[in-house]
Amino acid sequence: MSRSSPWEDRAGEACLVDAPSKLIQQRYSCRTYANTPIPETIREQLRDFIAAHETGPFGTRVRMALIAATQEDHQALKGLGTYGFISGATGFLVGAVPEAADANLEDFGYVLETFVLFATGLELGTVWLGGTFTKSRFADVFDLAEDEMLPAVIATGYPADNRRGLDVLIRRQAKSDKRLPWEQLFFDLPSKAAGLFERSLTRAAAGLYAQVLDMVRRAPSASNKQPWRIVRQGDRWHLYLQRTWGYAARNALVGVADMQRIDMGIAMCHFELTAAELGLAGHWERSEPELDPPDALTAYVVSWVAG
Numbered sequence: 001m002s003r004s005s006p007w008e009d010r011a012g013e014a015c016l017v018d019a020p021s022k023l024i025q026q027r028y029s030c031r032t033y034a035n036t037p038i039p040e041t042i043r044e045q046l047r048d049f050i051a052a053h054e055t056g057p058f059g060t061r062v063r064m065a066l067i068a069a070t071q072e073d074h075q076a077l078k079g080l081g082t083y084g085f086i087s088g089a090t091g092f093l094v095g096a097v098p099e100a101a102d103a104n105l106e107d108f109g110y111v112l113e114t115f116v117l118f119a120t121g122l123e124l125g126t127v128w129l130g131g132t133f134t135k136s137r138f139a140d141v142f143d144l145a146e147d148e149m150l151p152a153v154i155a156t157g158y159p160a161d162n163r164r165g166l167d168v169l170i171r172r173q174a175k176s177d178k179r180l181p182w183e184q185l186f187f188d189l190p191s192k193a194a195g196l197f198e199r200s201l202t203r204a205a206a207g208l209y210a211q212v213l214d215m216v217r218r219a220p221s222a223s224n225k226q227p228w229r230i231v232r233q234g235d236r237w238h239l240y241l242q243r244t245w246g247y248a249a250r251n252a253l254v255g256v257a258d259m260q261r262i263d264m265g266i267a268m269c270h271f272e273l274t275a276a277e278l279g280l281a282g283h284w285e286r287s288e289p290e291l292d293p294p295d296a297l298t299a300y301v302v303s304w305v306a307g
């Protein structure tokens with residue numbers, strides 16, 4: 001899986017406005033926006049970025065469009081609802097992937113998260129919406145094809161000075177400001193005799209990669225479930241998805257896509273961008289270690305091979 005990094009544009013120039021780790025730390029899910037439209041020049045930058053970064057690490061092309069209000073016309077967003085969870089957003093990034101493509105949701109997560117970080121650098125707020133958006137309306141406006149799926153959208157705009165009460169409540173309910181402790185997320189596999197998630201990785205043993213893992217830990221995830229687990233085996237960093245029991249089935253019942261696979265793509269984006277920032281070379285490979293996952297909820301996704 002070799003491809004140019006979202007860290008660079010087609011000409012090989014760095015194109016995120018700031019260092020990825022800075023943008024990752026700046027980002028949060030913004031649910032209260034000031035009603036100010038995004039200026040044309042910024043909309044153009046966002047559209048250029050989308051056009052240059054539409055393919056994920058597994059090779060899926062994500063078809064995307066930025067639907068945004070203009071100074072003269074707020075009608076562009078008419079009917080694109082968020083059930084009241086979001087107020088004042090003046091733009092939405094809508095994306096679709098082929099339904100049948102392998103790893104389509106991981107690629108979707110990766111590609112849209114690069115947009116989130118780019119937008120963060122332009123002082124825009126963002127929030128991923130996988131459940132709380134009127135999917136059928138977005139599908140209509142976006143002209144969704146039969147063989148495509150529209151798993152989530154990103155709401156964007158300029159953050160309001162003050163959060164609404166509902167915004168504060170959602171954050172509190174999802175415990176959005178908290179993350180699982182490092183020891184429960186990152187593991188070491190010194191020999192095959194050990195089990196996958198038996199030995200926590202120390203920061204010292206992780207070396208420079210400790211910063212990479214810190215940035216994965218900051219990633220947004222659906223309902224803040226943080227399903228990513230990473231196991232270091234020598235120069236290989238294996239990414240696993242540890243599903244929340246019943247979550248995908250409950251979501252499927254109400255037509256919501258498999259959010260936790262999207263979360264894994266987002267984690268890959270944070271991992272790869274931070275590694276690039278630190279000058280840590282590597283590439284993605286699917287080479288599952290010959291070790292059984294501890295339970296049926298855990299699935300191997302991909303490995304970062306350093307060097």
Ligand SMILES: Cc1cc2nc3c(=O)[nH]c(=O)nc-3n(C[C@H](O)[C@H](O)[C@H](O)COP(=O)(O)O)c2cc1C
Nearest residue numbers: 028029128129130131132174176220221222223224
């Ligand atoms: C794939 C995905 C889907 C999400 N869907 C929603 C959603 O439908 N509504 C919502 O308000 N937040 C949604 N979120 C935002 C999460 O609740 C948020 O990322 C998490 O609580 C952590 O907070 P933070 O992003 O501020 O760090 C989603 C996040 C992800 C990654």
